[in-house]
Amino acid sequence: KNQVEQSPQSLIILEGKNCTLQCNYTVSPFSNLRWYKQDTGRGPVSLTIMTFSENTKSNGRYTATLDADTKQSSLHITASQLSDSASYICVVSRTPYKLSFGAGTTVTVRA
Amino acid sequence: NAGVTQTPKFQVLKTGQSMTLQCAQDMNHNSMYWYRQDPGMGLRLIYYSASEGTTDKGEVPNGYNVSRLNKREFSLRLESAAPSQTSVYFCASLAIVNTGELFFGEGSRLTVL
Numbered sequence: 001k002n003q004v005e006q007s008p009q010s011l012i013i014l015e016g017k018n019c020t021l022q023c024n025y026t027v028s029p030f031s032n033l034r035w036y037k038q039d040t041g042r043g044p045v046s047l048t049i050m051t052f053s054e055n056t057k058s059n060g061r062y063t064a065t066l067d068a069d070t071k072q073s074s075l076h077i078t079a080s081q082l083s084d085s086a087s088y089i090c091v092v093s094r095t096p097y098k099l100s101f102g103a104g105t106t107v108t109v110r111a
Numbered sequence: 112n113a114g115v116t117q118t119p120k121f122q123v124l125k126t127g128q129s130m131t132l133q134c135a136q137d138m139n140h141n142s143m144y145w146y147r148q149d150p151g152m153g154l155r156l157i158y159y160s161a162s163e164g165t166t167d168k169g170e171v172p173n174g175y176n177v178s179r180l181n182k183r184e185f186s187l188r189l190e191s192a193a194p195s196q197t198s199v200y201f202c203a204s205l206a207i208v209n210t211g212e213l214f215f216g217e218g219s220r221l222t223v224l
Contacts, residue, residue, distance in 0.1 A: 009151075031211065032211060034211070034212065041217075041218070042217055042218070043201055043203075043215030043217050044154075044201075044213075045215070046213070049211075049212065089153070089154070091213075093211040097142070097159060097161060097167075099211065099213075100153075101154040101155075102153050103151060103152055103153045104153065
């Protein structure tokens, strides 16, 4: 079964601290993996994309890693800001029309 | 640049009523999607349209119908709403097929009483 599991379900961090979100998947075949950020009441917005051959990709204070052998990805947020409070969704593509979504991790950044 | 526009943003229905959610994109994308998002669950695909003139069922199509009116517009219809269809609905369009980046609308929050 093509599944995407994210952990933790939610977390609270203090402004300026770092955090790491996890994504484990059993999707096959694998095309690419994306992390989306979803602000409350808004639609998801893409942060990063990882293909099979890529191990690390950064987008500002967001760094995604991928281990295609163990089928694990992580999203690291550095020096968190209040605006990082959102839900982060891991999405794995088998084909452009076959996407598997994780349930998301809700991050709350407190001053 | 509007991107993906959904209407309405909020709607309350009674069981058995019908309604149509509208979606339009101005990015000239071929593929469009309808998802529903429920608490604690990932986004689930209801229907998609790979290109103008085609539609296909997704993971949870029961109780819904869609129309790809033209390349820009993709509507979702609930013929006889049920409380189980209370959800947030997202329309999305797909950019650059090989990379699979979805552009989402702002969502439509539907409550069925």
